[in-house]
Every structure is written in C-alpha cells, then in structure tokens.
Amino acid sequence: MAISPNSFRTGPDERGHFGIFGGRYVAETLMPLILELETAYNAAKADPAFQSELDYLLEHYAGRPSPLYYAKRLTEKLGGAKVYLKRDELNHTGSHKINNVLGQVLMAKRMGKTRVIAETGAGQHGVATATACALFDIPCVVFMGSVDVERQSPNVFRMKMLGAEVRPVTAGSSTLKDAMNEALRDWVATCETTFYCIGTVAGPHPYPTMVRDFQCVIGNETRQQMMKAEGRLPDTLVACIGGGSNAMGLFHPFLDDKGVRIVGVEAAGHGIDTGQHAASLTGGRPGVLHGNRTYLLQDKEGQITEAHSISAGLDYPGIGPEHSWLKENGRVEYVSATDNEALEAFQLLCKLEGIIPALESSHALAHVIKLAPTLSRDNLLVMNLSGRGDKDVPQVAARMGMKIES
Amino acid sequence: MSRITRRFAQLKADKRAGLVTYITAGDPDGAISYQILKGLPAAGADLIELGMPFTDPMADGPSIQLAGQRALKAGISVDKTFDMVRRFRNETGDNDTPILLMGYYNLIYQRGVERFCKEAAAAGVDGFILVDLPPEEADELKPFAVANGIDTVLLTAPTTDDKRLPAVLKYSSGFVYFVSVLGITGTKSATEEAVRTHVERIKRHTKLPVGVGFGIRTPDQAAAVARHADAAVVGTAIVERVKAGLDDKGKAKPDLVPGVFAYIKALADGVRGVRKA
Numbered sequence: 023m024a025i026s027p028n029s030f031r032t033g034p035d036e037r038g039h040f041g042i043f044g045g046r047y048v049a050e051t052l053m054p055l056i057l058e059l060e061t062a063y064n065a066a067k068a069d070p071a072f073q074s075e076l077d078y079l080l081e082h083y084a085g086r087p088s089p090l091y092y093a094k095r096l097t098e099k100l101g102g103a104k105v106y107l108k109r110d111e112l113n114h115t116g117s118h119k120i121n122n123v124l125g126q127v128l129m130a131k132r133m134g135k136t137r138v139i140a141e142t143g144a145g146q147h148g149v150a151t152a153t154a155c156a157l158f159d160i161p162c163v164v165f166m167g168s169v170d171v172e173r174q175s176p177n178v179f180r181m182k183m184l185g186a187e188v189r190p191v192t193a194g195s196s197t198l199k200d201a202m203n204e205a206l207r208d209w210v211a212t213c214e215t216t217f218y219c220i221g222t223v224a225g226p227h228p229y230p231t232m233v234r235d236f237q238c239v240i241g242n243e244t245r246q247q248m249m250k251a252e253g254r255l256p257d258t259l260v261a262c263i264g265g266g267s268n269a270m271g272l273f274h275p276f277l278d279d280k281g282v283r284i285v286g287v288e289a290a291g292h293g294i295d296t297g298q299h300a301a302s303l304t305g306g307r308p309g310v311l312h313g314n315r316t317y318l319l320q321d322k323e324g325q326i327t328e329a330h331s332i333s334a335g336l337d338y339p340g341i342g343p344e345h346s347w348l349k350e351n352g353r354v355e356y357v358s359a360t361d362n363e364a365l366e367a368f369q370l371l372c373k374l375e376g377i378i379p380a381l382e383s384s385h386a387l388a389h390v391i392k393l394a395p396t397l398s399r400d401n402l403l404v405m406n407l408s409g410r411g412d413k414d415v416p417q418v419a420a421r422m423g424m425k426i427e428s
Numbered sequence: 429m430s431r432i433t434r435r436f437a438q439l440k441a442d443k444r445a446g447l448v449t450y451i452t453a454g455d456p457d458g459a460i461s462y463q464i465l466k467g468l469p470a471a472g473a474d475l476i477e478l479g480m481p482f483t484d485p486m487a488d489g490p491s492i493q494l495a496g497q498r499a500l501k502a503g504i505s506v507d508k509t510f511d512m513v514r515r516f517r518n519e520t521g522d523n524d525t526p527i528l529l530m531g532y533y534n535l536i537y538q539r540g541v542e543r544f545c546k547e548a549a550a551a552g553v554d555g556f557i558l559v560d561l562p563p564e565e566a567d568e569l570k571p572f573a574v575a576n577g578i579d580t581v582l583l584t585a586p587t588t589d590d591k592r593l594p595a596v597l598k599y600s601s602g603f604v605y606f607v608s609v610l611g612i613t614g615t616k617s618a619t620e621e622a623v624r625t626h627v628e629r630i631k632r633h634t635k636l637p638v639g640v641g642f643g644i645r646t647p648d649q650a651a652a653v654a655r656h657a658d659a660a661v662v663g664t665a666i667v668e669r670v671k672a673g674l675d676d677k678g679k680a681k682p683d684l685v686p687g688v689f690a691y692i693k694a695l696a697d698g699v700r701g702v703r704k705a
Contacts, residue, residue, distance in 0.1 A: 047560045049607075050587075053592075054585075211611035213610065214610070313553060315537075323535060324534040325500065326534075409493040
C-alpha cells in the first residue's frame with residue numbers, strides 16, 4: 023500500500039493530478055477553454071457573492087439542507103449498525119445532481135456563455151441541467167444514449183417539458199460514455215459560446231475538483247447533522263458510484279477523519295465474474311478516456327469495453343480520478359453490488375420506509391444490507407440516498423413482470 | 429534528420445506544398461487497407477497518416493468513427509498496425525515517405541509508452557499525432573519519442589492563441605498540424621483567408637513546416653490550403669471514398685482501391701498545381 027499523505031483533502035496538484043490520476047487529456051481546441059474555466063472557477067471560489075448566490079439557490083430553490091433521517095425500521099430489520107439516510111433524493115429534481123448543476127450554471131453565466139450542453143445517463147443530470155437552464159433562461163442541449171432514452175423515458179419527457187433539446191446518441195454502446203463522447207464533439211465545435219456542464223467528478227481538470235466542491239455540501243451537512251443528532255461523527259459512510267459525484271460529495275469532508283470508515287459501491291451488473299458489469303475499480307485498470315486518467319473497463323489493447331448495469335446512471339466504464347487515487351492509497355474501500363441485489367434493496371426500502379430509491383442508490387443500500395448486520399448497534403452508518411426512484415418505476419415493474427396501466 | 433524533416437525539405441526544394449493523406453488502419457479490412465497504404469505514394473501522397481482505431485474517438489466525426497468501427501470489427505490491433513508499416517517499408521522499398529500514427533493516447537499508454545515508441549520506430553513509424561495529448565500532458569511521451577527518433581506532431585487550433593502557441597511548439601517536431609476549424613473531423617471547412625491568417629501567425633513563432641487539416645474535401649480546397657501552408661491534410665473525404673467502395677454487406681467492390689487512388693490523385697494535382705516561392 024502507498025504511504026498515506028498527511029491529508030487526503032489537498033488534491034489535486036496544480037496540473038489537476040491526483041497521484042497519477044486526473045489530468046487534462048483533451049483536444050488542443052478545448053485546452054484554452056479548460057484553462058479559462060479553471061481561472062474563472064478559482065475566481066468564483068474566492069468571490070463571496072458567488073458562494074452566497076449558490077447558497078441561496080441551494081436553500082430556497084433546491085430545498086437544502088436535505089434531512090439526515092434515522093431509518094428505524096431498516097435498522098431494526100438489519101439488526102446491526104444504526105442506519106441513517108442522507109435524503110438527497112428529496113432535492114428539487116429528485117437527486118444530488120442539482121447541487122452541482124446550480125454551481126456550474128452559475129459559472130456559465132459568470133463566464134458569459136450563452137448555451138449549455140450536458141451528457142446524461144439515467145437522465146437525472148440532464149433533468150437537473152434542463153431545470154437550471156430554464157431558471158436562468160439559457161438554451162440547453164442534453165446528449166443521452168439511445169438505450170438510456172428508452173429505459174429512462176420519464177426523464178426524457180421531463181427534460182423536454184423543461185425546454186431542453188434531448189439528442190439521442192446511437193454511436194458505440196448508446197449509453198453514458200457515448201453521450202459524453204458526443205457532448206465533447208459538440209463542445210469542440212461550439213466551445214467559444216457553450217458551457218459544458220459535466221455531471222460527475224470526471225473529465226479534464228478542473229471538472230473533477232469543481233464538481234466535487236459543489237457536491238461537498240452533502241458531506242458538510244451530514245457532519246453537522248450527525249453532530250446534532252448523536253453528538254459525534256458517523257462511523258461508516260456508504261454511497262454508490264458510477265462516475266462518483268454523490269459519493270465524493272459525502273466522502274470528501276470526512277477523508278481526514280481517520281475513524282470514519284468509507285465505502286463506495288460500484289455496479290456489479292450480472293456479476294463481476296461475468297464480465298458484464300460497470301465496476302471500473304474492481305474490474306478495470308488505469309487508462310485515459312474523457313480527459314482524465316482513471317480506472318477504466320478496457321481490453322488488453324486499451325479499447326474501452328461496454329459497461330453493464332441495470333442502473334443507467336452507473337452504466338459507465340470509468341470513474342472519477344480522485345476515486346482511483348483513494349482506492350490506490352487505501353483510504354476508501356470499494357465494493358460492488360449486482361443488478362439483482364440492487365433490485366431487492368429497492369423493494370426493501372419501499373416496504374420498510376415508504377421511500378422509493380433510485381436504482382443507483384439501491385446499489386449503496388444493497389451493500390448496507392450486507393454490511394450493517396456485521397456492525398455493532400452503536401455504529402453510526404450514513405448511506406447517501408442520492409436519488410429517488412420514480413424514474414425507475416416502469417423499468418422495475420417490467421423486471422418484476424408487472425404492467426403499468428397508462 | 430527525420431524522414432518528416434527530409435520530406436518537407438524536399439518539398440521546399442521542389443517549390444510546392446505536400447499532400448498528407450489519412451487512412452484508418454484496417455479499414456475496411458487488413459488486406460485492402462494495406463493495399464491502399466502501399467499505393468498512397470504513387471497516388472500522390474507525400475506523407476501518410478495511419479489512424480489507429482479507438483472505441484471512443486472523441487475528436488472524430490461520423491465518417492472516421494465508422495471507419496474505426498469497421499476496422500475494429502475486422503480485427504485491427506496495434507500489432508497489426510505496426511505490421512502494416514513494416515510491410516510497407518520492406519515490400520515497397522519506400523524509405524522516404526513518412527508514416528505518422530494518429531489516434532488517441534490510451535492505446536499507447538496501455539502498451540507502455542517506452543515499449544510503444546520502440547516498437548513503432550522499429551516498424552518504420554516516423555511520427556505521432558495524438559488527439560488527446562496536449563502539451564500539458566505531453567511530457568510523459570516526449571522523452572521516449574525523442575529517444576526513438578519519433579517526431580511528435582502536436583495539434584494547434586484556432587483557439588490556440590499567441591500566448592499559448594510556444595507551449596505547443598515546445599513539444600512539436602517534424603511539423604505543426606493546424607486544425608483549421610473549431611470542431612471534429614470532416615464537418616466544417618475553413619475559409620482560405622482564415623487559413624492564411626492562422627498559418628502566418630503560427631509561422632511567426634516557429635520555423636517548423638505547417639500542415640493544415642480538417643474539412644479539406646476537394647482539389648480546389650487542397651490547392652487553396654497549399655497556397656499558404658506547407659501541407660494539406662485530407663482524412664475524412666478519403667475515408668468516405670473507402671466507404672463508397674463497399675457493397676451492402678460491407679464487402680469491398682472491385683473499384684474501391686482504384687476509386688481511392690483516383691481521388692487522391694485529383695487532390696495531389698490540386699496541391700501540385702500551386703507553385704511556391
């Protein structure tokens with residue numbers, strides 16, 4: 023194992039590297055724009071007016087802080103750790119994505135950009151971006167793999183209602199990575215006027231850092247809320263990981279609290295050993311894609327292989343570079359949960375707590391179901407309930423052999 | 429002196445610009461792709477770019493994306509790409525036409541940068557054009573390329589301003605590749621005036637030859653670029669000629685290879701028709 027740094031929270035370096043991960047592997051056309059964004063973001067961070075506008079929106083528009091809810095029935099059922107749910111699914115638009123999008127759309131405005139593009143998998147980031155663009159009256163184009171357009175149709179309609187143009191992407195595997203390719207292609211052609219609102223802690227520097235910073239509101243609130251509820255920090259944190267933004271938002275504020283055990287849950291799809299999964303850290307190795315070096319699912323030559331997950335939001339062959347770094351230095355444990363485990367967890371939370379979780383978050387819950395019973399009753403466990411599952415109802419119903427009357 | 433440098437010196441002595449032709453390695457299959465590669469110099473190519481197919485070609489338009497998919501489906505690999513170059517050098521005896529590999533960095537990174545550079549050089553490769561390796565990250569490749577005598581042709585774009593150009597040029601050798609439009613390959617075309625302005629600007633910063641690419645489709649457009657730049661790069665339009673030579677089942681029709689060569693000859697005539705000082 024690598025030698026632990028004094029702090030896990032100081033990265034990246036000035037070139038956007040977390041150890042060997044991260045960086046800026048983009049076409050030259052985009053480089054000047056990425057440098058401009060970095061400068062603009064550093065200025066915004068230092069500008070109290072920017073932070074106060076963002077704070078206002080987070081509170082009055084998105085509905086923050088989200089509750090930290092003690093899930094009593096779930097805790098009793100699992101018979102171990104005391105399970106709290108960080109209720110980011112209660113945010114406006116139904117997931118943690120709005121935290122980041124409000125920040126980035128404010129950046130777009132600040133930089134004088136007149137058009138916003140985004141990629142989306144489950145559609146949650148697309149809906150959040152479409153929402154913020156409606157609010158700020160900025161034209162918005164969302165790239166979405168055609169497979170995802172099919173399996174997340176409620177979100178496609180939401181984006182359209184909100185005034186965004188949804189462009190189905192049929193290249194490659196027609197999922198999130200292809201949507202990101204297409205967004206990058208659009209951006210190369212339009213970068214002088216267009217802001218690319220990336221939905222996760224990946225992409226070229228400064229995106230992994232900027233998105234992390236905007237999502238850290240999750241962990242910062244959790245810290246305060248847990249102190250208020252229990253008078254101490256949590257013992258265990260669990261979150262699901264596709265690109266890894268909800269997890270990074272919860273984890274990052276706790277990285278230097280050595281007593282806090284931190285667990286990220288990737289999507290194991292049909293099972294890691296079947297090769298049909300989306301667990302880049304468990305089943306991949308470092309490579310370069312979408313502007314950064316990180317763990318990727320790829321073949322021997324470096325061709326990117328297709329990810330598989332029941333959850334469109336986790337169906338991505340890469341992961342944010344800071345997660346790759348946290349895996350290698352051992353600060354965060356990374357595990358995985360299969361499609362079937364996530365589906366069971368989905369149903370359990372519906373029945374026990376009256377909460378319909380997103381299929382993405384159901385992966386985190388699937389691990390909590392395994393982990394909590396092994397922990398003592400005074401172990402305070404926080405799971406990030408990063409999204410609500412309304413969008414997944416048609417898909418889950420189909421999997422369960424139920425019909426929805428229209 | 430590298431093959432690329434020699435070739436541009438020769439072009440200068442001949443008082444003309446060069447034609448750089450791009451083909452995707454292994455498109456539509458290994459045999460036909462090699463047949464095309466072998467015949468490129470006779471058709472009029474002065475330098476050759478051999479594209480390494482990648483599953484996620486973020487800077488490429490639909491035509492080159494599809495060419496890469498055809499090639500991957502037909503089984504192209506890095507080893508087979510090196511083999512194509514080795515065969516070209518051995519079988520044609522052409523020791524003058526530079527061959528540059530173009531593509532995305534992950535294929536190099538996965539093989540190991542040092543090993544890749546060594547094997548490429550041994551096969552007869554002269555340069556790399558890597559779309560996603562800007563100067564900010566180029567230092568992880570440059571020393572190994574230099575050690576193996578491989579030129580690194582970095583891209584410059586309309587967004588690369590005077591302040592930034594020196595950073596790009598620091599890692600450039602062989603020539604400078606100016607991407608003449610904002611966008612992916614094969615979509616828009618630059619005006620002659622825009623090409624002239626940018627080439628003059630770049631030449632104020634460097635003595636390296638300047639090649640201009642993206643959006644050149646016709647002999648006239650190639651000639652227009654040749655009036656201002658040291659080379660015109662054509663890719664998408666050639667790859668589209670390959671596709672046009674395929675039947676419904678994706679099999680090559682007999683006129684595929686001659687069709688590609690006829691088109692390249694027309695481009696070369698356009699470029700060679702321009703006399704330079």
